[in-house]
Amino acid sequence: MTKNFIKHLLFTCISLLSISSYGQNLIPNPSFEDYHEATRGHAHLDNLKEWYNTNQNKPKTLYGTPDHMFINENQPLNGIKDNFSPRTGQSVLGVITYMQRVVNYREYASIKLSKVLRKGEKYQFTAYISSGNKVAYGGIATNGLGFAFTNEKLKQNIYEPLLSVSPQYQLEDIFYATGWTKVTFSFVAEEAIKYLTIGNFKDDLQTDLKYINYDIDPQCYIYVDDLSLVHIPSDTPPEEEKKQEPEIVVEQQEVEVDEEPEKVTEEQPKVPETLVYEDRPVENQSSIYITTYSITLQIWDDKTIDGDIVSIFWNGEHIIEYYELTAKKKKFKVTYEPGKENRLILYAHNLGKVPPNTMAVGIKAGKKKRELKIKSDLGKCGAIQFKR
Template structure:
């Protein structure tokens, strides 16, 4: 079967590759092998590019990483080249060298089915050179070159190709697309590319070396029924989105007519069209195509489903709550029964409902995604700031003070802002928020109640301090403070204050008190001194000093002039009797001055013995040493008669 349809033009890359058919040519862009570790013209093409080989001579593989890059590939990074030399080679090939790239198809092409083939060619030569009868020969086998590809057994393949171009192809310096529509009369599994006509049938311009490059092969079946191809691969979109539409025939050159109600275009004559839909609904699509294989048309009544988008009035909502409080939330669009998905958070009462309740002890950023079963999602954001409660905490240094003093207060409040209110009920004043220590100074005695109020962002807290007491000082009374008395003469001292508690204390002298906590006391004086009275009303006290002058009191002695140590229980010892003195030592001498007896201590006495034996009756001399009540050391002497 000969040429059915042909287009030739300079081309840009095809913009949309979304078609329903499989390309039957493997490695069509020569990308699988990518390297330069081979010798151009001497390595077998089948050892370099999977699926490809060369007949008669080895076609060359070139990629743009190699130094031998002759010109850029049409697409990708690689291409192959093949020589077509029709004259000027003096060998037994008749002056010809023709290289034929060939490929094993991924799947056979089948009898009486429609196919479309296209590929790109380009001449390498720097001067204008062209040739006719570039063609494609389909067969059922790949015939490889000889083992040694350097031999020049390069006789042409002279066959009747199924596809062929009769005209001269000029492709110097740019790529040309060759395209064919083809309906085979039998099954084929391989394709060979090149010039298959005898030299005398080939039309040439400048019969010289021609090096053709090949790239971007595309061979697909053209089905009898149009099928719709949507890119991205879905028929449900959101309002405002766009889709690219093509068909199973879009790659075949021809005329196309799209019916696109509801879209931004309405209709189009492009083979591939991008359309947008702004209004929700279900829309049909119609397509008519006419090309080399015939005329085709089809309608898809519910081709595109356009869903509404959520209407988000406020994308982000901000809230403040107190720690532990509950916050009811609402999704930002309640117009439809949306599918709802809240970002997981332990403080949410549910994750798929429109109105969850948030309870939290720390701030959170929540996102609610609303969609129609996952389509057309949009999000609502919720910034929730969880604030701690404002706590009024004030401490008083001393809850009881004296009249004229001040209560000293410390502010330990937390989580508050703004000024502080404090004072007595009905009489509050304002303090700055940074107040730490301050005073409250009432004038009158009594019990007081203080109120403190601090304000947080969302709450106010009040603290009341009760039982703050201001005590009065004792009331002074007219009372004498200086007294004179003899030893042993009782004095009565009245309190110099009117108070609730009294405390008497001897500061100096020897003064005996009958009571230390009475309002009036009696004093038995011995030595001059002072007494301090401390009077108090609770924590408030005052004091008064009493001075007592005691007249001098000499020691009072009684010393016997005689004694009889006969142990009859009467006047058996010689000792000193009396008041206001303390014996320190007693010495007894005979009339000759001999020491008969000596004893120290306040109980010293003589029983008429010396050295454990009774002494003779007679007159003896005593020396009594003593200390008076004033601490003075004195001596008294005299005679005593020992009576038998």
């Protein structure tokens, strides 16, 4: 009787321990609430306990620096509450997945898991991500944010993308949401896994962009909160296994924000339906007198071909939309209209690799031929004024 009781008690304890381990979160400090120092609300990742910057070199030049962002009521950072609201608690992780002014700039945050993931075993990962609300360092939405589980500790030298890493999951569609979006997926460990690294593992050529709002230093900045990694028992009944399909699921989570969460995908147009230049001041950079009404124009990039993307306006209407300038001249015609502004306006969608956005314009009106240039940036539009 005593032996049976002891056996039963031992079996019960083992079962409870097993169930507990299956539900255990294997990511330390998963909500980023455990930190060393309460600064004004913006600190580098080193301020978080357990987490570390994948770049351990810390060169004197520019290098990847993921952030610890948090609400500090005692020493508030101006405007930080307007940018984001943590899903839970006071803290979040912040990473840049794309920077316009620095080619292939990436930030990665890493952590050592509390237990080694066993080869051949299945695990469920969950995270919540947000673009915030018109945050500083924002302005651009991208795809590419990934979660990589690896056996080896990843290393970044300066700010380069870790292209040799294949994350178990990454955003294939352009992501933008002012509220919190739940990302969850399951995977089978192909080796013993010790580390998790978060960031964009694509280079700039593979990363798709969408401009959301104006910023003087356009970047894609993503907040991350409330991570979870749990082991899925191998003896899970078939019915429960079925519930895990598909293995990668991205779903929206309602949160208390001023506006509804929104997700932008590649299926939506990369160019807004109505491109306007009225939200930027227009500067007449040159003028030309003509004697005819018909004007033939050619546009091209006569400097470094650096990916300048433009839209061209004439008398308030689109002539060319979202066009990438090259050395090849693009030819089109416009008509001078008395009583209208008759300005050729260059609207810059980016700054290319060599700011500002510069376009050469060949003009032929009757016998008059001229070559002029227009320069635009993300704060103002350049223009050529036509007079008659």
